[in-house]
Amino acid sequence: MTIKVTFHGACGIVTGSCYEVRTAKAAVLIDCGMFQGTKSIKELNYAPFAFDVAKIDAVLLTHAHIDHCGLAPKLMKAGYKGAIVATRPTADLLTYVLPDSGYVQETEVTRLNRRNRQRGRPPVEPIYCRADGEACAKHVTPRASDKWFDAAPGIKARFWDAGHILGSASIELLVEDGTSRKGQPLRLLFSGDIGTGDNMLQHPPRGPADVDYLFVESTYGDRLRPKVTQAQRSATVRREIQAGLRAGGIILIPAFAVERTQQLLFDLDYLFEHGQLPNLPVFVDSPLATKATSVFAKYLRRAAGGAYATAFSRPNLHFVEDADVSRKLSRLQSGAIIIAGSGMCDAGRIRHHLKNHLSNPTTTVLLVGYQAPGTLGRLLSQAVPMVRIHGEEIVVNARIRILGEYSGHADQSGLVAWVRDRLPVAQNIFVVHGEEPARAGLSDALVAAGLPKGSLRLPQIGETVRLTASGAKTERIRSRVNVAAIATFDWHNAYADTVLALRRSLDAAGSDGARQGLLRRMRALLNDAPTIQSKARSRHL
Ligand SMILES: [Zn+2]
Numbered sequence: 001m002t003i004k005v006t007f008h009g010a011c012g013i014v015t016g017s018c019y020e021v022r023t024a025k026a027a028v029l030i031d032c033g034m035f036q037g038t039k040s041i042k043e044l045n046y047a048p049f050a051f052d053v054a055k056i057d058a059v060l061l062t063h064a065h066i067d068h069c070g071l072a073p074k075l076m077k078a079g080y081k082g083a084i085v086a087t088r089p090t091a092d093l094l095t096y097v098l099p100d101s102g103y104v105q106e107t108e109v110t111r112l113n114r115r116n117r118q119r120g121r122p123p124v125e126p127i128y129c130r131a132d133g134e135a136c137a138k139h140v141t142p143r144a145s146d147k148w149f150d151a152a153p154g155i156k157a158r159f160w161d162a163g164h165i166l167g168s169a170s171i172e173l174l175v176e177d178g179t180s181r182k183g184q185p186l187r188l189l190f191s192g193d194i195g196t197g198d199n200m201l202q203h204p205p206r207g208p209a210d211v212d213y214l215f216v217e218s219t220y221g222d223r224l225r226p227k228v229t230q231a232q233r234s235a236t237v238r239r240e241i242q243a244g245l246r247a248g249g250i251i252l253i254p255a256f257a258v259e260r261t262q263q264l265l266f267d268l269d270y271l272f273e274h275g276q277l278p279n280l281p282v283f284v285d286s287p288l289a290t291k292a293t294s295v296f297a298k299y300l301r302r303a304a305g306g307a308y309a310t311a312f313s314r315p316n317l318h319f320v321e322d323a324d325v326s327r328k329l330s331r332l333q334s335g336a337i338i339i340a341g342s343g344m345c346d347a348g349r350i351r352h353h354l355k356n357h358l359s360n361p362t363t364t365v366l367l368v369g370y371q372a373p374g375t376l377g378r379l380l381s382q383a384v385p386m387v388r389i390h391g392e393e394i395v396v397n398a399r400i401r402i403l404g405e406y407s408g409h410a411d412q413s414g415l416v417a418w419v420r421d422r423l424p425v426a427q428n429i430f431v432v433h434g435e436e437p438a439r440a441g442l443s444d445a446l447v448a449a450g451l452p453k454g455s456l457r458l459p460q461i462g463e464t465v466r467l468t469a470s471g472a473k474t475e476r477i478r479s480r481v482n483v484a485a486i487a488t489f490d491w492h493n494a495y496a497d498t499v500l501a502l503r504r505s506l507d508a509a510g511s512d513g514a515r516q517g518l519l520r521r522m523r524a525l526l527n528d529a530p531t532i533q534s535k536a537r538s539r540h541l
Helices: 039-046 072-077 088-118 130-139 230-247 260-273 287-304 308-312 323-331 350-357 376-381 412-422 436-448 483-487 491-508 512-525 532-540
Strands: 003-007 019-022 027-030 058-060 083-087 140-143 149-152 155-161 169-175 186-190 213-217 251-254 282-284 317-319 337-340 364-367 386-389 392-395 399-402 429-432 463-468 471-477
Touching: 003 429, 027 149, 027 169, 039 491, 058 149, 072 088, 072 130, 083 088, 083 149, 088 130, 088 140, 088 287, 130 140, 213 412, 230 251, 230 260, 230 364, 230 399, 251 350, 260 282, 260 287, 260 308, 260 337, 282 287, 287 308, 323 350, 337 350, 350 376, 350 386, 350 392, 364 376, 376 386, 376 399, 386 491, 392 491, 412 436, 429 436, 491 512
Parallel strands: 027 058, 058 083, 083 140, 186 213, 213 429, 251 337, 251 364, 282 317, 282 337, 364 399
Antiparallel strands: 003 019, 003 463, 019 027, 149 155, 155 169, 169 186, 386 392, 463 471
């Protein structure tokens, strides 16, 4: 009898979480997440699943972030009929997150197909649409934390509070027909994303000790962050917003709809209530963030008797649902905060606001979360002089400020502490869900903390391991993709970069003659003899 685990995503990158646990009797997926980041990484979402959908018995979701749940509707579209299980708050959030994701796919593909038509390319289908997201969310079965349930034949599961976002969980599996030391079922623990422990909206992470195999995330595995109290963080937000007001322009905050937006609203509420900021208007310009906030209000009201909910109902706080109202926000030129998704600026209404305001030196952009390589948010954080949004070149004159104080993820010391609390781990620890330097950083820190180096494994996407009585053995690696080659700077990024460099060189050239010369040399390099004009002429002949 064997138990196998296949890593279908989130190894060497932080997105596309999906781990398949298979026995002779059953198979479950831990997460079914979407790939995010460079266009090449995102294209992985369009590829067929690397497993037989009909042979999956259950999907267990750790939390409602799209890189952990975003391909569940695609799974159902591909014929999946089994259970999808999540904690109750996660199930509530998914009723908004999954349809919104479908809507984002639809709008992205509409735009892409417009361009494909112009370029004479065939149209593409969205991965799934809003209706698929709605159907999938309805299919989710909520389960209480801390209680065992039967996930699939021979596999029991239990959620543990991971402290990352509302509803987030680590998932413990008890797998029969296993090969553990004492003839007992094999115990596996998947961390999901681990919180910092000092998130005012969430409890510190919890979990069992004494498991056979541990799968731990490593998003910030190579970083140590000083502990930040809520007062310190609020003070930083105040300073940044005051500086933004002094600069005289609008303050844009690309924010993640779930958790980060609500944390920001709390901090802003505190600053307004204590007279540390003038009561300037705050617009939450994200239908998803608005709906997620209602879910937070529901759970926080239960937990704290309503004390928390006031932060979400201030007179100067406006939730913008309507797209027309969102467009009208472009008339605002100063004295307001616009919080809009997406957090990494790769989709959503924030792109329109950035297009409107990035060239203005009085604009302030506050980046308050992780920015995946290749995303517009990452480019802005790297202080690039020019970006492309919806095919247009936009000069970046705005003040780009990075607030490292917000994080939903434990840093290196937090992750090491979390792993220590799980010891002993009888067999291997798999370090997943991190870019390569982060995985290496966490592995080194775990070794320094006394864990035997041989127990640590850094699996690849497409790798299948067999869990045996003497540890995990790699059975095969069916790599779909060379992640390292496309994770940080793919050809799409290089293309945009080249176009922008050409534009700058043309602007800097002294005369039209010099510009013509430059373009001639470029064409010669491309070995592209016929010009567009001569092609047009030949067509007329
Ligand atoms: Zn997450």
